[in-house]
Amino acid sequence: MQWQEEAIVLGVKRHGETSVIAEVMTRERGRHMGLVRGGRSRTMQPVLQPGNLVDVTWRARLDEHLGEFRIEPIRQRAARLMESAVALYGVQTMAALLRLLPERDPHPHLYEALDIILDHLDDPAGAGELFIRFELAVLNDLGFGLDLTECAATGRRDRLTFVSPKSGRAVSEEAGRPYAERMLVLPAFLGPERQETASPEELEAAFRLTGFFLHRHVYDPRGIEMPSAREGFREAAIKAARERP
Template sequence: MQWKEQAFILGTRQHGETSAIVEVLTRSHGRHLGLVKGGRSRKMSAVLQPGNKVIADWWARLDEHLGIFKLEPVDFNASRMMLEPHALYALQLAAAHIRLLPERDPYPALYDIFELLIENSDSELIVGELMVRFEMRLLEAMGFGLDLSKCGATGTRENLKYVSPKTARAICAEAGAPWKDKLLPLPEFLLKKSGRPEGVEDIKNGFLLTGYFLMRNVWNARGIEPPKVRDRFIEMLSRVFEGD
């Protein structure tokens, strides 16, 4: 069995005295692990930093085997992201989310957002927006996607302002007004692929929305704690845009 495609390094761990087991994210083969011989050498250590883009050539005698990676560097993103704390938090959070999904299953939409996140890591606002969209796609991939296409109470597609915590469906301003304190805010930028947040409050509301459903349907359901890096990432974005 063999395949070769572009990948991003997610993490590594030591294997023996000289090798490393490397975890990558690919578009066609999902999150994938493999053995890199000599992965602990100084030369390969620079290549195997999380966030770096590589060409991954994977081979195994049988598909269920761990297999062996040959990795060719494409972009050393890690050296640039080390200068941006928000980018490192975003990378760690995205990796934690991806590990909730089955290994080797492809999730092209998540891969595409991950790639955009790496490419735009110098912009706090864009990284924040992309992470909210990443979490929306994560919920969808896990079978808990939100229905933001129309109002769950009236059927209208106009003036959608809230999301029902019970049904995960959008609610328009008129129908939601009497119960707005019990509904989740719906940032307008999530209603369009090309929509952009107006500021940090839109992003924080986006994280409030995705965080509610991740907590209920994923973390609590699996008996696991939310990644602490998520709170640190949101707090850092708030400090940046509030001028603290």
């Protein structure tokens, strides 16, 4: 068995004295693992940093085997990603989100979104908006997608200001006002009437929104904690939004 594809490095773990098991995200084969012989060498260590775009050739006798990777660099952006808290936390958090999905399950749109976000992590405020959309996409692929396009009560597509914590559907200002204390806020940049950039308050509300449904549908049922890196990313992204001219 053999295939070759571009991939984004998510992480590595030691295997023996000189090798590592690399975890990558591919467009057609999803999140995939493979043994890299000599992966701890001075030549390979810079290549196998999270966020780097690489060319991967995977070989194994049978499809269900771990297999071996041969990896060549395409775009080494890890050094740039390590320069800011937003980028560093962002890479870690997105990798953790992708680990919620079954291994080798293809999610091409998530691969493409990951690649785009990694190229924009040097714009912390903008990266926050992209990251929220990434979380929404992961929720959708896990079967817990939110419907933010029309009011659950009236069907209208304008003045959507709330999200029902029960249904995960948008609610208009008029319909949701009597129950506002029990509703989640729908930031304007996620609604049909989106604006150019999100304010710090809207980013805060967006992180609260996706975090609520990730806890309810994913982390709590699995008995696992939300990655601490997400909080670091949230704080850094909102701080950058507050400092934006």
